[in-house]
Amino acid sequence: MTAIIGNVLFCLSATIIFYFFGLKLFQKYRKAWLNPLYISSGLLILLILSSNINPNTYLQGSFIFDVLLQLAVVSLAVPLYKQWSFLRKNYKKVLLGVICGTAMGVISVSAMAHLFHLQDQLVASLIPKSVTLPVALTISNNLGGLTSTTVFIVIISALISVTIGPKLLKRFGIKSKAAKGLAMGTSAQMLGANRSLIWGEEEGAMGSVAMTTSAVFLSISVPVLSLVMNV
Amino acid sequence: MKWSWVAQLFIIIGFLIFGYITVKFFHIPLPGSVVGMILLFMFLMIGLIKIEWIEKLSTFQLKHLTFLFIPPIVSLFISTAFLRMMHWNVLIIIVVSSICCLLASAYAVERYEKIKRRNIE
Numbered sequence: 001m002t003a004i005i006g007n008v009l010f011c012l013s014a015t016i017i018f019y020f021f022g023l024k025l026f027q028k029y030r031k032a033w034l035n036p037l038y039i040s041s042g043l044l045i046l047l048i049l050s051s052n053i054n055p056n057t058y059l060q061g062s063f064i065f066d067v068l069l070q071l072a073v074v075s076l077a078v079p080l081y082k083q084w085s086f087l088r089k090n091y092k093k094v095l096l097g098v099i100c101g102t103a104m105g106v107i108s109v110s111a112m113a114h115l116f117h118l119q120d121q122l123v124a125s126l127i128p129k130s131v132t133l134p135v136a137l138t139i140s141n142n143l144g145g146l147t148s149t150t151v152f153i154v155i156i157s158a159l160i161s162v163t164i165g166p167k168l169l170k171r172f173g174i175k176s177k178a179a180k181g182l183a184m185g186t187s188a189q190m191l192g193a194n195r196s197l198i199w200g201e202e203e204g205a206m207g208s209v210a211m212t213t214s215a216v217f218l219s220i221s222v223p224v225l226s227l228v229m230n231v
Numbered sequence: 232m233k234w235s236w237v238a239q240l241f242i243i244i245g246f247l248i249f250g251y252i253t254v255k256f257f258h259i260p261l262p263g264s265v266v267g268m269i270l271l272f273m274f275l276m277i278g279l280i281k282i283e284w285i286e287k288l289s290t291f292q293l294k295h296l297t298f299l300f301i302p303p304i305v306s307l308f309i310s311t312a313f314l315r316m317m318h319w320n321v322l323i324i325i326v327v328s329s330i331c332c333l334l335a336s337a338y339a340v341e342r343y344e345k346i347k348r349r350n351i352e
Contacts, residue, residue, distance in 0.1 A: 011302065015298070015301050015302055015305075016298075018301065019295075019297075019298045019301060036297060037297045037300055037301065037304070040301050041300075041301050041304040041305050041308075044301065044305050045304075045305050045308045045309060048305070048309050049309060055309040058302075058305065058306065058309065059306050059309070062302040062303070062305075062306050065299055065302040065303070068299055069299050070247055070263075070264040070267075071240075071243050071244065071247055071264075071292065072292050072293065072296060072299060073262075073264040073265060073267070073268055074243050074246050074247050074250070074264055074267040074268045074271055075243060075268075075285075075288070075289035075292045075293060076268050076293070077246075077268045077269075077271035077272040077275060077289075078275075078282065078285060078286060078289040078290070078293075079289075079293065080268075080272050081272055081275040081276065081282060082282070084276070092343070093340055093343055093344070096339050096340060096343055097336040097337070097339055097340040098336065100335045100336050100338075100339035101332045101333070101335050101336025101337075101339075102332065102336075103335070104328075104331045104332055104334075104335035104336075105328050105329070105331060105332035105335075107331075108324075108327060108328040108331040108332075109324055109328045112320075112323070112324045112327065112328070113324065116320040116324070118320070118321075118324075122321070126321075126324060126325075126328075129325065129328070129329075137262075151303050151306075151307065152307050153321070153325060155300065155303055155304055155307065156322075156325055157325045157328075157329050160325060160326055160329050161329045161332070161333060164329070164330070164333075165333055168330065168333055168334070169333065169337055172334060172337070172338075174337045174338070174341055175341075176337075176340060176341045176344050178340055178344065179336070179337040179338075179340035179341040179344070180337065182336050182337070182340050183332075183333045183334070183336045183337035183340070184333075186332060186333075186336045187329055187332040187333045187336070188329075190296050190297075190300075191297070191300070194296060194297065208293075210336070212268075215265060216261075216265060216269075220261070
């Protein structure tokens with residue numbers, strides 16, 4: 001018991017210290033590649049791998065963050081409530097963007113999985129890849145996916161989307177504020193919503209609305225999906 | 232009345248538990264956290280919960296959201312699962328489908344706005 005509390009405390013304090021260090025560094029130099037997420041995680045990984053700290057100490061303590069992440073999902077009700085009138089006015093646009101994006105994501109995953117002859121278990125982890133993490137975990141559990149695989153896929157795909165997204169949208173001549181926000185929120189969930197806040201108020205609102213809507217949309221369509229896939 | 236951080240946290244935790252109980256009780260195929268969020272949203276709409284009661288904490292939480300993503304990333308890289316997962320075909324699928332997802336939603340919305348604007352003119 002004491003070991004678990006110790007691990008949680010170590011994990012929490014190490015993460016907090018590195019997060020604030022990364023944040024301060026980012027605020028000082030304001031470079032896009034100095035994203036606090038990359039810097040803090042990178043330094044923390046280096047520290048754990050280079051020192052003789054047992055990686056398991058960190059791994060065992062990190063379950064506390066699952067709880068925090070779930071609490072963050074509940075907190076999403078607040079921005080949703082504040083944006084409600086805005087959302088009601090634009091609901092067609094939001095639904096269109098979220099459904100098209102999520103559907104294309106799922107279709108492309110299924111098509112390529114078929115092409116590469118992937119195992120069903122891996123496909124189940126790939127399906128919810130564009131949804132916010134706690135929701136994705138539940139969906140992939142229902143579909144029979146592996147937790148660690150899902151975490152990996154969700155994080156990597158959010159990182160990829162948030163890194164290439166802004167450039168890609170610019171390249172393809174997407175100018176509409178709503179389109180940019182919705183695309184980022186749908187594909188890179190929380191990270192995307194955060195990124196679209198940098199563009200402006202409307203993009204940010206669209207981003208967080210897209211994140212919530214896509215999570216709800218995909219978790220509702222999973223029972224249907226599992227019927228189709230026969231998992 | 233001023234709501235302290237702890238009270239705000241208890242409201243959010245309460246709704247998370249509320250969500251889990253609802254999911255268990257009605258056999259809803261949704262994650263407990265999502266149902267908790269929907270419930271909290273409904274309580275906000277009908278005015279049983281005032282936005283000021285939880286605003287401070289939830290804004291703080293969402294502002295520092297990237298913080299919560301550090302542990303999963305770190306855990307991935309320091310565990311052995313990472314190397315097993317790093318297959319080129321999985322990576323290709325992730326990259327291509329991310330691009331598909333981004334472009335599909337952006338194009339659909341931009342198209343929609345154009346058509347709408349044309350109808351108005």
